[in-house]
Amino acid sequence: MAQHISATHSMQHRQQHGGHTPRRRPPQKKGLSALVVWEWIIVLGLAGGLIISLMTMTEAPDAKSQASDLVVQMKAAALGRPLGNLVLSSYPTAQRGKRESVVSIDKVPPKICVMVAWDLYRLGSITINGTAPTRVSAEKLVELCNQAAAASMTWTARVVN
Numbered sequence: 001m002a003q004h005i006s007a008t009h010s011m012q013h014r015q016q017h018g019g020h021t022p023r024r025r026p027p028q029k030k031g032l033s034a035l036v037v038w039e040w041i042i043v044l045g046l047a048g049g050l051i052i053s054l055m056t057m058t059e060a061p062d063a064k065s066q067a068s069d070l071v072v073q074m075k076a077a078a079l080g081r082p083l084g085n086l087v088l089s090s091y092p093t094a095q096r097g098k099r100e101s102v103v104s105i106d107k108v109p110p111k112i113c114v115m116v117a118w119d120l121y122r123l124g125s126i127t128i129n130g131t132a133p134t135r136v137s138a139e140k141l142v143e144l145c146n147q148a149a150a151a152s153m154t155w156t157a158r159v160v161n
Contacts, residue, residue, distance in 0.1 A: 063109070063111045063112055063115065064115065066112050067111075067112045067115035067116050067119070068115075068119075070092075070105075070108070070112060070116050071116055071119045071120060073092055074092050074103045074105065074116070074120060074155055074157075075123075075157070077092040077093070077094040077101075077103045078094055078096070078101040078103050078155070078157040079101070080094065080096055080101075092104065092105040093105070099158070100124070100156050100157060100158055101156075101157045102154060102155070102156050102157075103154070103155045103157060104152070104153065104154045104155075105152070105153050106150070106152045107150040107152075108145075108150055108151045108152070108153055109150060109151075110142075110145040110146045110149075110150075110151060111145075113128065113141075113144075113145035113151040113153060114138070114141045114142055114145045116153065117136075117141045117144075117145065117153065118136075118138065118141060120155045120157075121136045123155075123157055123158065124155055124156045124157040124158050125155070125156045126153065126154070126155050126156075127153070127154040127155075127156075128141070128144035128145055128147075128151055128152070128153055129144055129145075129147050129148065129151050129152055130152075131144055
């Protein structure tokens with residue numbers, strides 16, 4: 001008799017729902033969606049950290065510090081002192097006279113050329129790509145240094161004993 005009641009109940013249920021038994025949905029797991037969000041946050045954070053690390057490792061050397069180091073090298077060359085570590089692909093060469101010292105260097109990138117020339121013109125005269133400006137200004141130095149991909153510079157330093 002229990003089977004008969006169960007079968008009758010089952011038929012009544014089918015009639016109520018259009019002849020088919022509704023499927024039950026599995027219970028939703030609320031914690032799963034939060035876990036997926038945290039996984040994506042971690043993945044994006046790691047990817048961002050990797051990008052930042054790669055950018056800092058491939059960053060070009062600072063032109064300002066290279067220019068400062070080159071000024072030190074050119075002053076050392078003018079005084080006949082050892083030059084230390086190579087800043088650019090070529091060393092400054094120097095000829096020392098009684099009243100002045102002439103220091104030359106080739107293959108100077110334009111940005112570094114401008115900064116070095118700006119620092120050195122106060123201590124003597126500067127010639128860039130064969131031209132000695134009569135009036136030194138930032139605009140003139142930029143113009144002279146950007147005539148080629150790399151500039152040649154000659155600095156005539158006053159010798160101070």
